[in-house]
Amino acid sequence: MxxxxxxxxxxxxxxxxxxxxxxxxxxxxxxxxxxxxxxxxxxxxxxxxxxxxxxxxxxxxxxxxxxxxxxxxxxxxxxxxAIPGNWLGRTMQERALIQQYTHFHSTMLRRGAGAFFYTRFAECIWGPRDYSAEIAMGRYMLAQSMPILETWLGRHDHLCGDAISFADLLAFHEFVSHEAGAIIPASEWAKFPRIRAWFDRLAERPHAKAVSGMIMMVGAMRQAGEAIPMTRKSSLAKGTQIRPDEGH
Amino acid sequence: MxxxxxxxxxxxxxxxxxxxxxxxxxxxxxxxxxxxxxxxxxxxxxxxxxxxxxxxxxxxxxxxxxxxxxxxxxxxxxxxxAIPGNWLGRTMQERALIQQYTHFHSTMLRRGAGAFFYTRFAECIWGPRDYSAEIAMGRYMLAQSMPILETWLGRHDHLCGDAISFADLLAFHEFVSHEAGAIIPASEWAKFPRIRAWFDRLAERPHAKAVSGMIMMVGAMRQAGEAIPMTRKSSLAKGTQIRPDEGH
Structure with a gap:
């Protein structure tokens, strides 16, 4: 093999x-x-x-x-x-905390992606409609999640301990999309200085930049009002849909 | 310790x-x-x-x-x-498939719990209101999830292979609640004979019965129209809320 x-x-x-x-x-x-x-x-x-x-x-x-x-x-x-243990946990307890984060992520911060998706992408798929309920739900999940992240980052330099882990990558790339879409205003960021500092630190990593180029470009296009032809449905930002027909 | x-x-x-x-x-x-x-x-x-x-x-x-x-x-x-490996995986691949299931679960079948929760419990918390949007969303997630489970159970006796695993327990207890609330009609069950047979098989396990007694009783009370005083909010069936004020 x-x-x-x-x-x-x-x-x-x-x-x-x-x-x-x-x-x-x-x-x-x-x-x-x-x-x-x-x-x-x-x-x-x-x-x-x-x-x-x-x-x-x-x-x-x-x-x-x-x-x-x-x-x-x-x-x-x-x-x-056999990658270095900081990424997915060196001990039983570290692995468990990273696991815990991944599930918190799926049901909390990840659902905040709705704020980005429905603000910037939904109309490319379904045309201009009222996405305010979806956006409100995404913003709500983001607002529920951020104070928890802020608390964790007050205890350690990263989400699951002092070393960077896969949990940080999962969370970081949610915020990359929010940055690409200009979803979180400066007034909101001001309430979360530890998340901001953590985000800026992670953003400096060369591999973070390498994988984020495309979404930053797409985000800028959408902010400028350019259309992007899309038909995707089931790959919708996971768990963010709130209506049986996936939003509309 | x-x-x-x-x-x-x-x-x-x-x-x-x-x-x-x-x-x-x-x-x-x-x-x-x-x-x-x-x-x-x-x-x-x-x-x-x-x-x-x-x-x-x-x-x-x-x-x-x-x-x-x-x-x-x-x-x-x-x-x-060090519990027997069938439960959380004996090999790297088995562990990965069980992990895969747990995340599928969080964002798909688990969100189907809204069908049960909003049909049987919501009015105990917030009083009689229109929960039809939440119920529809729960039923939709259930309807999206069940054909996938049915396919998997056509390949193996259990969700992640021939042996019972923690994935089966997670899924099984979702259906226990749906049974307690009489959420899935016989006409719907008829489309999923493998899930039905798997469920009935799991339900025979003594420990399955031991931990399901309370919800079956509560479900029967709610079906009979008896009120159960509740104030819980954040512990809402995870990920099933579709409005920022958690449903209402």
């Missing part, structure tokens, strides 16, 4: 960027395959049957083993390539 | 029951402390500062180590007590 991982992803996806950065930070050998979320490649029955029934990315293929869900991928790569 | 785990939980919570059953199945020594979600014990600032900033259960305390998030607890207990 070759050691090269096939990495299916899209750079506008926050969890994809977290996994991408984890691999770059640790010199994990991979070949990337960009999945065109914009034209619905991931929505096809073939894609779902072969890779992931939810249609979401990131996905890795390691020989005959296919895996999706960014956090599962993180822990798997940690074992598979 | 004693080997006895302090287990903070409530038997109406699906993730609590999954952890509870995991501990019973594996003779893990624990002392339980029921957290009264009904009167908001978990909503206090003291509780959140001491145990979990989200106010949610289950939580375990192992000496001076506190951990929340059911999936993190499952993996931690697996390492801490």
């Amino acid at each position: 070759t050691d090269t991982i096939e990495f299916l992803h899209h750079p506008t996806s926050q969890p994809c960027r977290a996994v991408h950065q984890l691999m770059l930070e640790n010199d994990i050998p991979f070949e990337e395959r960009i999945i065109n979320l914009m034209d619905g490649e991931n929505e096809t029955a073939e894609f779902k049957a072969r890779y992931n029934p939810t249609g979401q990315v990131p996905i890795i293929v390691d020989g005959d083993f296919t895996l999706w869900e960014s956090s599962a991928i993180g822990f798997y790569l940690s074992e598979r390539f | 004693t080997d006895t785990i302090e287990f903070l939980h409530h038997p109406t919570s699906q993730p609590c029951r999954a952890v509870h059953q995991l501990m019973l199945e594996n003779d893990i020594p624990f002392e339980e402390r029921i957290i009264n979600l009904m009167d908001g014990e978990n909503e206090t600032a003291e509780f959140k500062a001491r145990y979990n900033p989200t106010g949610q259960v289950p939580i375990i305390v192992d000496g001076d180590f506190t951990l929340w998030e059911s999936s993190a607890i499952g993996f931690y207990l697996s390492e801490r007590f």
